[in-house]
Amino acid sequence: MDLPRSGWKNYYQNLLKFIWHSLISVVGTFTYYYYRHLKLALALSSLIVNLPLITSAQAAKPYATFAEVPASKSGITWVHNNAHSSERYLPETVGAGCAFLDYDNDGWMDIYLVNSGPSDFYTPGTPLKNALYHNNHDGTFTDVTDKAGVAGGTFGMGVAVGDYDGDGWVDVYVTSYGRNILYHNNGNGRFTDVTDEAGVAAPGWSTCAVWFDYDNDGKLDLFVSSFVVYEKSLNILCTDETLSRRYYCVPRLFKPRASHLFHNDGNGKFTDVSKESGIADSPGKSFGAVATDVNNDGLMDLFVANDTMPNFLFINKGGGKFEEVGLAAGVAFSENGKPRSGMGVDAADYDGDGWQDLFVANIDREFFSLYHNQKDLTFTDEPGEIGTATQMLSGWGLRFFDYDNDGDPDLLLVNGHPDDFIEMRTTRVKYKEPLLMFENTGHAFKNVSAQSGAVFSKEFSGRGMATGDFDNDGDLDVLISNNGGPPLLLRNEGGNRNNWLGLHLVATKSNPAAVGAVITWQAGGVKRSRLKTAGGSYLASHDPRELLGLGPAKRIDSVEIRWPSGKVDKLTNPPINTYLKVIEGEGIARTSLTTAK
Amino acid sequence: MELFFKRKGRRGFRRGAGSPTVREATLRGKRSLTVGFLTLVFTASFAPAQTNNIHERLENAATLIRENRIAEAEQRLNSILKLAPNEARALNLLGTVRAQQGRLNDAENLLTRAAKIDPAAVAVHMNLAFLYLLKKAPEKAISELKEVVSLEPHNIEANYKLARLLLSRGQTDETISVIEKMNSTPPASAVFLTLLGDAYFRKGNADKAEENYLLALAAQKNNAEAVLGLARVSQNRGDTKATLAYLSQARELAGNSPELLYKVGVAALGIGVWDDARLDLEQAVKLKPDEPGFLIALGAAWLKKPDLFAAEPIFRRALEIQPANAQAQMYLGYVLYKQKKLAEAKSYLEKSIRADSSAPEPFYYVGLIVQEENEDQRAVALLEKAIEVSPSFAQAHVALGASYLKLKDYPRAQRELEQGAKLNPDDSKAHYQLAVLYARLKDPQRAQAEMEIVEKLKTLEQSQKREGDTFVVMPAVPNPR
Secondary structure, eight states, rough: OOOOOTTTHHHHHHHHHHHHHHHHHEEEOOOOOOOOOOOOOOOOTTTTOOOOOOHHHHOOOSOOEEEOOOOOHHOOOOOOOOOOOOTTOOGGTTTOOOOETTOOOOOOEEEEEEEOHHHHSOOOOOOOOEEEEEEEEOOOOOOOHHHTTTTOSSSSEEEEEEEOOSSOOOOOOOOEEEEOEEEEEEESEEEEOHHHHTTOOOSSBBEEEEEEEETTTSOOOOEEEOOOOOGGGOOOOOOOOTTTOOOOGGGGGGGOOOOOOEEOOSSSSSSEOHHHHHHGOOOOOOEEEEEOTOSSSOEEEEEEEBSSSOEEEEEEEEEOOOOOOOOHTOOSSSSTTTOOOOOOOEEEOOTSSOOOOOEEEOOSEEEEEEEEOOOSSSSSOOOOOHHHHTTTOEEEEEEEEEEEESSSEEEEEEESOOOOTHHOOOOOOOOOOOOOEEEEOSEEEEEOOOSSOOOGSSOBBBBEEEEEOOOOOSSHHHEEEESSSOOOOEEEEEEGGGGEEEEEESSSSSOOTTEEEEEEEETTTEEEEEOEEEESSEEEEEEOOEEEEETTOSSSSEEEEOTTOOOEEESSSOSSSSSEEEEEEEOOTTTTTTTTO | OOOOSSSSOOSSOOOOOOOOOOOHHHHHHHSSOOOOSSSOOOOEEEOOOSSSHHHHHHHHHHHHTTTHHHHHHHHHHHHHHHTTTTTTHHHHHHHHHHHHHHHHHHHHHHHHHHHHHHHHHHHHHHHHHHHHHHHTHHHHHHHHHHHHHHOOOOOOHHHHHHHHHHHHTTTTHHHHHHHHHHHSSSOHHHHHHHHHHHHHHHHHHHHHHHHHHHHHHHHHTTHHHHHHHHHHHHHHHTTTTHHHHHHHHHHHTTTTOOHHHHHHHHHHHTTOOOOHHHHHHHHHHSSSOOOOHHHHHHHHHHHHOOOHHHHHHHHHHHHHHTTTTTTHHHHHHHHHHHHTTTHHHHHHHHHHHHHHHTHHHHHHHHHHHHHHOOOHHHOOOOOOOHHHHHHOOOOHHHOOOHHHHHOOHHHHHHHHHHHHHHHHHOOHHHHHHHHHHHHHHHOOHHHHHHHHHHHHHHHHHHHHHHHHHTEEEEEEOOOOO
């Protein structure tokens, strides 16, 4: 009786059913170009130099690329110290931030970099400093940190730049594990620590900060993300089974904290309105934050990423009140109701339907989310190719920006796993990870990393990321801060093959950063619109100017700026391929900031 | 080789030397048509030739089929049928040729003609039974096997296959009846005793199952499948120690038998001993690298790790061997879907649907993909199809509810989500989607209540375990050799 037997059919069925039961759940990358000195690209306050004609060969190149600017060329020799220790204190792994800012109003973007510093768990061997680099207008930078008095001295996290007192000089707010710092810009190349007078120290562990005007009173208020309740004594032992190796703990193990909203009282002081605004009703483990207007009601809302907790979507109800609607909006959890590890965020109307969409980066295996605005305070997650590309990555700095000046927002993602021991636990995830560049195709994004430069084949422990046109050539460059390493300055090569117009908005009645302004422009028969958001990315602050991509259009038909105050400025026959200063209620300034490539 | 041929039918054809069976012919063909669990060993047996000439020509045609010289065999058989249109043996052989060519309807016509001409031809009924399995018509297969059993009550193979088919369809009482009739003629075979144990286990009678597995072991000490049955019983009783011991014993008995190693591996998967399971299955695959069923099970083991990236090439390998394997297509589609490779995933899942539209899972996953592509109306249609195939498919109800939620059809969303939660109360996605729904309906209390359930499920780590309650499939049982 040697019948071949396969009497396990039923058992197999049950087993496979069982196996599959667990499956669906389990299954819970700029060629280096040396900087060419743009000696001709001077900041001439009244000269407009148009873009030279584009050659057919240039026009045929499909994408702009990004090239690393080495420290030997830029002069940026500062290196981030992450205070890495065998005890694996959590703050070590989440920093740090960076910013493009024009602190001296010379029309050129300077650079600010945040460093670690003394804390209850760390005493630096030698003093650590944040860094302020002055742009020399020739592709090089000079460290002016000490002269400016902005070295920090805290265990720094992020930076937010804004002219809180409306004196025309941007101020700098540095978040920290510990006490935050507000540096007032004295207008003479020096800053003064006014934190205590202003009342914005927000002790604890702050991460991202956003300057925006939530009550449309013309002054910049301040939102500060709070991460977990943490101090040295609360550090938990997170280790492998053999107790031989210590990992960074998952933030799930720590208690959440309420973020801060500070109202700008206009006298150099701020009032903490976290409770009365409703922000404090939602304690979180907050990282990235962006101020945007998701329901087009003219009031700036806040989208805040939380790590191992649901994300928050604070709707500005007016009257100084916010309502958290993340669950109903569908942006709080994964589709299965699982909170993810939200880190970087941003907002933009990527598909040109007039409504702000949202993006949040998560940790590996969680997928990043591109939330498309359904125009009724609900969103659908439509990541497309981004999902595939980011499956095994952990995202921090990220930004919607028009890297090729074709008029629509593209997307750059900066990645890196938080745990430097991750490769000992899995072969699928790396500690250092590649950057990713996505081109906007109209209603979705296409991964163009492989075509965007050699830097996209490298790996980094990326964290903060800021965009800004540091060489004033009419395309947005990128600054990336790496945890425990030197920053990465990337120059946009070819983004200015398309035509452009740069606007430096100068408010008179509205908030100084013109956050909430809506810019509408038409060129080549295409009408586009952009809301000036605030914050976004991770621990970073961006070039405040707005670069309008015109594509191949050789003239701009119209530009309209609707200011948060309600005023509207229309620009008639503005020049292109130049930066213009536009003053609220006055239009183009007579001495308009103008530069050439 | 097969017992069937040792017991020729009353009027059954006597098997001609070297005559191929439908199974043999089909398996030898490039277009492998796997039926899954049936060990089909049908024959084109020959009765005494009407004429020596016809007999010789039939033998010759059979040899040609065996040598995969199909066109020549077809020519020979057609020439026989030109001379003798009602030659049942020729019709039977030509039926096997048509089956190999994938022309299943033509094969059915030929075989049914043969059966009409010679209703007592056991081999024709056996071939028809095999054909109906290829055509995914198990009821008809059962009918043909019953015909064989009525012609030959003691036909061991027919009885065994009939019992197994009945058992696979959950007809446990009929299964038991068939086997007990066979066992009434001692000595009871270990094979049937094991199958009887399986039937009782399926029926929920662990004691009777155990009794029969033990009898099977008494009849055949090295009966690894009986030992695996005992492991199953022990697992059912929550006796992990005994389960692992039986599993270990079965592994020893399996030796270098790839089929048994496969079974041990699948059993280990069921017990949750993932690494052991993977090692058993890797060994089975090493011993028999071209067996799609083994590869699919190994892929499934990697999915349990979980490691989608390790599983993917294994499913791809299974499809290289057997491109039309609906199950491998489905698994690969699933793996690709989980990696968000939506276009490729959809392609494989749609192939799986075309190959076997009786499984709800491919409809479900294509539904999820088009849902991600924002084609919710299409998603609704696909998810409804999945539910039509399997009304108790909880996840499909939940996904359908999620699509209605996106379409702002809140009443339908509520109906489907609640149905999904009712069918599987541990589905965190159902409760989360309900929470979103209630929040949008401005019912914060119910939303909160649902989120508390989600939270509780996570705390219990039930969410992940239940989230994958979709597939009601199994790795294809390897082709018997």
